[in-house]
Amino acid sequence: MEGKQLKKLMVGMALTATLATAVTPGFGSIGGNQGKAYAATVTYKVTASKLNVRSGAGTNYGIIGSVVKDQMLSVVSKSGSWYKINYNGRTGYVSSDYVQASGTTTPPAESTTYTVTASTLNVRSGAGTSYASIGSVTKGQKLSVVSKSGSWYKINYNGRTGYVSSDYVQASGTTTPPAESTTYTVTASTLNVRSGAGTSYASIGSVTKGQKLSVVSKSGSWYKINYNGRTGYVSSDYVQASATASPKLVVDSFKTLGNAQQVILVTADNYDTKSAKIQTFEKVDGKWKQVLTANGVLGQKGFALSKKEGDMESPTGKYTIGTAFGRYENPGTKLPYRKITANDVWVDDSKSSLYNTWQQKPANGRWTSAENMDIPAYDYGFVINYNESRTPGNGSAIFFHVGTNYTAGCTATSKEQVVSILKWLNPEKNPVIIQSPVSELDKY
Structure with missing residues (x-):
């Protein structure tokens, strides 16, 4: 526990955050009785000689700094036994066991818990699948959510700002972060920005009519905003909120998906x-949502204009998904699953009647060439239903499998991502895989 550790490691530290008086601004300033001055009702003082400031509300979060005995804290809210504070222009958390609060007002509780429901969920640099993945979170993990943008949550992730799809996060509680797809515009000639959500807090600056605000959340009739690198609060009575359209996903424009409700898109x-x-x-309630983004590899020579056996190129097109396979037990996929044995091969002999099929050794004259299936690249994977007519010479053994360098004509990614995709795929949702250069996506 943070408290016991701190008693041994750092002698008591006291942090006092005086929520300063609200001074009357000049004529024309607006914002809920802002013409009066109010005394701050609560101060927060550190009682330990040194107290860690962490990036989240728990000892499992990284230390981003420290405060010392009798230091005054700017407390934003309370989450369990942790105070959320403004720390050198950043958001930090300190154990409330080592902070003395004097006064009658308690900071608002952060009452909503956000829990990851997907086995693995990408954290992106922006609110959309076009943004790069900067990491991932796993099932059951609790998130520090700042706001919501369409179907994306903006979160604090290892001291950085990240975004995750809200479709795979369960929110329990009463507070909902504001939509980032909303524009917030000041309607007053001058509007005070305060250090807390109320007129009893000090004015730290002002904004003017027509100015756009970066809103983090709403507390009663006050918006919490980013103001010149600091956290500020403005009265919502003098801010107009207007919705803007959420960005479209690439699959929203596809016309050839038919009844497919899951799509794997491979582009170069x-x-x-x-x-x-x-x-x-994946299509959820009639709307496409992005689930995952990963880096992958194609055939050594890239995509094929016209796929041929042995050309070291991956086919382009839209294909259904066949049997899942692996050298180990089923990892949890809903697809039909076949465990590979030492005798399993895939026939690539164009002259054989068994061309482009899964067979077992010995050949006994049935083929002269076949690919061994019992190899590390096929630890896990699935069949891409390419050349189902088994036209001789048009290519065989086209899989989605494990690999990070290049393939002989398949598509590959890390084992972790292959397993994640296998667990996600559901044959009842008629999944398809589309492989194409970016310039030719309009074909689909």
Whole structure:
């Protein structure tokens, strides 16, 4: 527990945050009785000689600094036994066991818990699947949510700002972060920005009519905003909120998906690169949502204009998904699953009647060439239903499997991502995989 550790490691530290008086601004300032001055009712003082400031409300979060005995704290809210504070222009958390609060007002409780429901969920640099993945969170993990933008939560992630899809996060509680897809515009000629959500808090500056605000959340009739690198509060009575359209996903424009409710999209910058971007999408309540983005690889020579056996190129097109496979037990996929044995092969002999099928050794004259299935690349994967007519010479053994360098014509990504996708795929949702250079996505 933070308290016991601090008693041993750092002698008591006291932090006092005086929520200063609200001074009457000049003529024309507006914002809920802002013409009066109010005394601050609560001060927060550190009682330990040194107290860690952490990036989240718990000892499992990283230390971003410290405060010392008798230091005054600017407390924003309370989450369990932790105070959320403004710390050198950043958000920090300190144990309330080592902070003495004097007065009658308690900071508002952070009453909503946000829990990840997906096995693995990408954290992105922006509110959309077009933004880069900066990491991931796992099932059951609690998130520090700042706000909501359409179907994305803005979160604090390892001291950085990140975004996760809200479709895979369960919110329990009463407070909902504001939509970032909303524009907030000041309607008063001059509006005080205060250090807390009330007129008893000091004015730390002002904003003017027509100015756009960066709103973090709403507390009663006050907006919490980012103000010149600091946290501030303005009266919502003098701010107009107007909704803006959420950005579209790439699959929203596809016309060839039919009844597919899950899509794996594999794209590359051009035909000649082996580097690919893998994205997965799922239709939920009639709307497409992005689930995952990962880096992947294609055939050594990239995408094929016209796929041929042995060309080291991956086929382009839209395909259904076949049997899942692996050298180990089923990792949890709903697809039909086949465990690979030492005798399993995939026939790539164009002259064989068994061309482009899964068979077992020995050949006994049935083929002259076949690919061994019992290899690390096929620890886990699934069949891409390419060349189902088994036209001789048009290519065989096209899989989605484990790999990070290049393939002989398949699509590959890390084992972790392959397993994640296998667990996500549901044959009842008619999943398809689309492989294409970015410039040709309009075909779909």
